[in-house]
Amino acid sequence: MARILVQTADFDTGAELARLTAGRSDIGGIGCFVGTVRDTAAGRKIAALTLEHYPAMTERALAGIAAEAERRWDLLGCTVIHRVGRLLPGEPIVLVLAASAHRQAALEATAFLIDWLKTKAPFWKKEELADGVAAWVEAREADTQAAARW
């Protein structure tokens, strides 16, 4: 059963890793992806990023993606934490952890989880540029292709 959280608060990656492995010795590796707010987009300076989501659907969608990862790989634990609200450049947005007996499953499942999350979970980013203009981020074809490779 995956640990799924959607929250405004920051997350503690070390504490999440410790939580995943607490009291067990069957795990051989944990894949970890942390997404952070980049300060530029298409060559323009970003002042902040605001993440909106569909609360009634978000956790269900993330749980569905995690369940699919658990179906495809032998996972011994899985954590997905996604932040919402207004975030500044450098701040963490998303944490994905996938634990398995062996590294290949852990690393592949981690990549799968973030690729699918980007195209199948109801979050939307709005960028505030340094000059005060705000614009919704458009979906990228590269992200669709990354999700389709699985």
Next chain:
Amino acid sequence: MSDALPLTVLYFAWLRERTGVTEERVIAPPGIASVAALVDWLAGRSAGHAAAFADRAVVRCAVNQEFADPATPLHAGDEVAFFPPVTGG
């Protein structure tokens, strides 16, 4: 001909901004049995709705919190959400 459909319609991101609506309860008239038909009808509700649905190729939809498509059938009491392609992560 189907009956009139009571629905809850939600809008996110720029669809919320263009419609000026976060959530609305609507009674769709008889004959509206799919997402595509609902979009046609909603687009006539205001200039903002028309702007939100001007380019339907970039509008995504969920029915009862599951991703849906234009052909998805609708039933009384459904929650229908409209939004742009997702950009999380």
